[in-house]
Amino acid sequence: MVTRKEVAELAKVSEATVSRVFNGIGPMKPTTKARVLEAAEQLKYHPNAIAQSFARRRSGNLGVVLPYMPKVHLFSAYYFSEILSGIAEQVRELGYDLLLSLMKPDESLDYASLYRSQKVDACVILGARDTPGQRESLMHLQEQGYPFCLVNQRFEGLSFHEVDADHVEGSYQAVRHLQDEGFRKIAFLNGSLGYSNSVDRLEGYRKAMQDAKLEVAPELLLEGNYSRKSGYEAASRLWELRDQVEAVFAANDRMAIGLMQALRERGWVGGRDFAVIGCDDSDAAKLSDPPLSSISVPFFEMGKEAARGVLAGVLHGEAVHPARIKLPTQVVVRQSSKGNQANRSQKS
Numbered sequence: 043m044v045t046r047k048e049v050a051e052l053a054k055v056s057e058a059t060v061s062r063v064f065n066g067i068g069p070m071k072p073t074t075k076a077r078v079l080e081a082a083e084q085l086k087y088h089p090n091a092i093a094q095s096f097a098r099r100r101s102g103n104l105g106v107v108l109p110y111m112p113k114v115h116l117f118s119a120y121y122f123s124e125i126l127s128g129i130a131e132q133v134r135e136l137g138y139d140l141l142l143s144l145m146k147p148d149e150s151l152d153y154a155s156l157y158r159s160q161k162v163d164a165c166v167i168l169g170a171r172d173t174p175g176q177r178e179s180l181m182h183l184q185e186q187g188y189p190f191c192l193v194n195q196r197f198e199g200l201s202f203h204e205v206d207a208d209h210v211e212g213s214y215q216a217v218r219h220l221q222d223e224g225f226r227k228i229a230f231l232n233g234s235l236g237y238s239n240s241v242d243r244l245e246g247y248r249k250a251m252q253d254a255k256l257e258v259a260p261e262l263l264l265e266g267n268y269s270r271k272s273g274y275e276a277a278s279r280l281w282e283l284r285d286q287v288e289a290v291f292a293a294n295d296r297m298a299i300g301l302m303q304a305l306r307e308r309g310w311v312g313g314r315d316f317a318v319i320g321c322d323d324s325d326a327a328k329l330s331d332p333p334l335s336s337i338s339v340p341f342f343e344m345g346k347e348a349a350r351g352v353l354a355g356v357l358h359g360e361a362v363h364p365a366r367i368k369l370p371t372q373v374v375v376r377q378s379s380k381g382n383q384a385n386r387s388q389k390s
Contacts, residue, residue, distance in 0.1 A: 044087040053081035058187035100356070103141040104133050104349060105162030107153065109169035110144035120295070120324035121268075121341060122168065125193055128345025129166055136353055138163075151179035157188045164189040164352040166345075171236040172197055191352040193344055196238045201364040205348040209239045212337040212371030213246025216291055216319050219335070219373050221254050223381025225289035225317055229262040231276050231301060232293045243293050243321070262287065266297045273300025281308055289317035289379070295324045295336055302330065302378070313378045323374050335379035338372045 050057045055078060063070060063078045081087075106129060108122065133140050141162055145151060156162045170176050170192055177197055183190055184202065192204045220228055230247045233240040244263075251258050264279060266272030273292060280287060280301065292298035298320030302312040312318045313332035320327055323338035347367055 044085045053077045057185045061187040103162045105141045105165040107167045110146045124341035125345040128342040129349045132346040132349035153183045163356045166348045170195045191348040205367045207339045209242035210246040213243040214250045215373045217250035220289045227288040229287045229290045231264045233268045270296040270300035273297030274304040277304030292320045295320035295322045295327045317379045319379045332378045333376035335376045340369045
């Protein structure tokens with residue numbers, strides 16, 4: 043049986059282009075379409091009628107793929123709840139419904155199964171990590187011509203439709219704020235470098251330290267997993283280094299608050315004995331003791347933009363072209379990062 047891949051190779055186009063020609067999806071150059079049809083005729087290629095009917099029908103659902111993590115209260119996380127709220131708002135405005143799908147990190151990431159079963163017309167993917175399995179699954183999805191959008195994650199060397207925030211600039215400004223407040227010994231509590239936002243925040247931190255001609259000591263680079271518990275556990279290491287630390291930049295509010303809690307139990311109070319700034323500007327940041335300075339990330343708007351962009355192609359019969367949309371971030375200053383701490387207690 044002749045495959046779509048063979049037609050694509052003969053016509054010198056992608057498999058996704060062959061799919062769009064036979065399913066009548068999106069704009070197409072007449073010369074490209076003619077080349078595909080000529081190659082199909084030459085090879086006697088006959089597309090699967092059932093697959094075609096699936097491609098032309100709509101389920102009315104936008105899929106949202108979330109990572110399944112046992113014992114983690116996913117929907118209580120500010121990051122996920124805000125993005126989902128933004129997606130839901132846009133989906134409602136467009137007359138669509140939302141279908142949530144949870145996938146375990148270690149299971150086969152067959153995103154295309156959602157489309158083949160006619161459950162969704164497009165997908166927004168949250169919580170993706172840069173692993174070989176993820177790369178392979180997403181490239182396959184793109185080759186099949188299925189519309190999808192990644193939120194808060196990019197894959198270097200690959201071109202997908204992505205909506206992100208300017209984490210490099212946000213982190214740079216957060217560390218510059220600490221420096222402007224008089225702090226020089228600044229530790230960084232980051233998340234896993236499997237997430238591109240962790241890579242970006244590390245870049246912003248390093249750039250701010252280098253621009254201020256400050257050393258980035260390896261022992262001051264700590265790693266958690268974005269949970270409050272991991273911030274709490276990181277406090278043990280930070281406590282050992284307390285004579286070398288004046289301030290801490292944490293890559294999200296949950297880790298920052300866990301860190302402050304554990305250090306307070308040791309008698310070292312954030313906003314008094316050391317400065318701390320988080321990221322997300324969650325509700326918890328406003329209510330923590332002391333109120334936590336943080337980088338405001340427009341998660342709600344990111345969710346809306348992702349849903350709008352990926353559904354626009356479906357509703358107008360157009361292909362979703364890869365694009366990297368980056369929204370701005372902003373530092374929100376509260377008591378935890380103030381530098382006028384003349385009465386800071388002696389670190390013991």
